[in-house]
Amino acid sequence: MKILLHHPPREAALKGPKKVLQVLRELEILPDTVLVIRGEELIAEDEIVDDSDTIEVRPVISGG
Amino acid sequence: MRCRKCSAKAIIRLPRHNTAFCTPCFSEYVTDQVQRAIKGDRMFGHTEGVAVAVSGGKDSLVLWEILSRLGYRTLGLHIDLGIGEYSQISQRKVEAFAQARNLPFVVHSLRETHGAGITEIAEGVHRPPCSACGVIKRYNMNAIASQHGMPVLATGHNLDDEASRLLGNVLHWQDDYLDKQSPVLPNSHPKLVRKVKPLYRLAEREIAAWAVLQKIDYIVDECPNSVGSKMFVYKDALNRLENAAPGTKHQFYFQFLDRQKARAQVSPLEPNLRECASCGQPSTAEICSYCKLVGTLQREAEPALKVLT
Numbered sequence: 219m220k221i222l223l224h225h226p227p228r229e230a231a232l233k234g235p236k237k238v239l240q241v242l243r244e245l246e247i248l249p250d251t252v253l254v255i256r257g258e259e260l261i262a263e264d265e266i267v268d269d270s271d272t273i274e275v276r277p278v279i280s281g282g
Numbered sequence: 283m284r285c286r287k288c289s290a291k292a293i294i295r296l297p298r299h300n301t302a303f304c305t306p307c308f309s310e311y312v313t314d315q316v317q318r319a320i321k322g323d324r325m326f327g328h329t330e331g332v333a334v335a336v337s338g339g340k341d342s343l344v345l346w347e348i349l350s351r352l353g354y355r356t357l358g359l360h361i362d363l364g365i366g367e368y369s370q371i372s373q374r375k376v377e378a379f380a381q382a383r384n385l386p387f388v389v390h391s392l393r394e395t396h397g398a399g400i401t402e403i404a405e406g407v408h409r410p411p412c413s414a415c416g417v418i419k420r421y422n423m424n425a426i427a428s429q430h431g432m433p434v435l436a437t438g439h440n441l442d443d444e445a446s447r448l449l450g451n452v453l454h455w456q457d458d459y460l461d462k463q464s465p466v467l468p469n470s471h472p473k474l475v476r477k478v479k480p481l482y483r484l485a486e487r488e489i490a491a492w493a494v495l496q497k498i499d500y501i502v503d504e505c506p507n508s509v510g511s512k513m514f515v516y517k518d519a520l521n522r523l524e525n526a527a528p529g530t531k532h533q534f535y536f537q538f539l540d541r542q543k544a545r546a547q548v549s550p551l552e553p554n555l556r557e558c559a560s561c562g563q564p565s566t567a568e569i570c571s572y573c574k575l576v577g578t579l580q581r582e583a584e585p586a587l588k589v590l591t
Contacts, residue, residue, distance in 0.1 A: 224502060224503075225503075225504060248521050248522070248525050249525075250297070250485075250487055250521055250524055250525060251487070251521050252487075253487065253490055253491055253494060255494060258494075258497070260293055260294070260491055260494045260495060261293070262283050262291075262292055262293050262294060262295065262302075263283075263295060264283045276490070276494075276502060277502075278340075278486045278487045278489075278490035278491075279442070279486060279514065279517050279518075279521075280339055280340070280341070280443075280486065280504060280508075281412070281504055281505055281508030281511050281513055281514065
């Protein structure tokens with residue numbers, strides 16, 4: 219799967235299929251600090267991400 | 283994962299409430315939390331105009347969307363900080379959002395007012411950018427809201443913002459700031475508008491999720507000047523605690539508010555405000571922070587800025 223990350227913008231790749239939560243664990247990202255978006259849809263942490271998927275891991279933390 | 287309310291497929295889990303929601307139930311939850319804040323804390327009524335501070339980020343655009351959907355009369359206030367491409371994109375997001383919904387807004391440009399963006403202003407007055415930005419935003423938001431006859435100024439501060447700010451204030455025992463950290467700051471002077479934070483019951487992630495579900499196009503990039511900000515350090519610390527013990531942020535902030543209310547009943551805060559000798563706006567000192575900053579800028583930086591331009 220292709221993973222689009224922010225701050226700075228970059229790409230990562232992981233082998234699928236995997237649950238969203240597992241993807242975040244492997245990327246060492248706390249689930250509460252990001253949203254995972256496939257296409258334009260928000261996907262829950264128990265969704266399966268396949269090898270052919272592209273997902274965006276969008277941070278939700280702002281400077282305040 | 284199933285929605286705890288209707289058993290449909292859930293799209294988001296909220297560990298701090300030990301629950302999960304589908305899209306319609308989550309949307310209802312978000313709107314309910316905002317209404318609960320507005321009504322429970324007596325922030326404003328439907329007859330009052332509400333100025334909404336809009337940066338183009340998720341929180342302010344979500345706030346504006348919810349308030350307008352709830353039927354409040356709103357006016358968007360955007361400050362163009364003059365930070366290159368970041369400010370241009372931010373303003374375009376605000377304009378596109380407002381135009382698509384036919385909502386009124388005003389833009390205050392720092393370059394038009396001072397001939398410089400916030401980065402140069404901060405350098406000119408020898409202050410960290412976030413500190414100079416805070417002074418300029420607070421002053422102008424109040425003044426512009428007041429000029430447009432809006433008695434209330436709403437900002438998009440969320441639970442994470444408030445909990446991290448509380449952590450920073452407690453770590454440094456900033457008693458003055460602790461006293462003023464509240465979802466509602468009454469207008470303690472005729473020239474001050476009431477300042478409210480209707481999103482304080484919602485976590486940052488909940489607001490971002492709602493923005494994505496409602497297809498609100500916001501700026502995801504962070505302000506370039508916020509790199510290295512202490513606020514990120516405090517948020518990171520709280521997120522680690524939250525991950526280990528869900529509900530920590532909520533308890534930390536809401537228990538503070540309970541204690542603050544109890545303290546205020548014993549000894550109500552009476553801010554000692556007068557009018558700034560330079561601009562006439564309310565101030566605790568003879569010259570307000572904004573006029574001091576502008577004075578320093580004129581004395582030290584403007585000659586140099588004019589040479590540059």
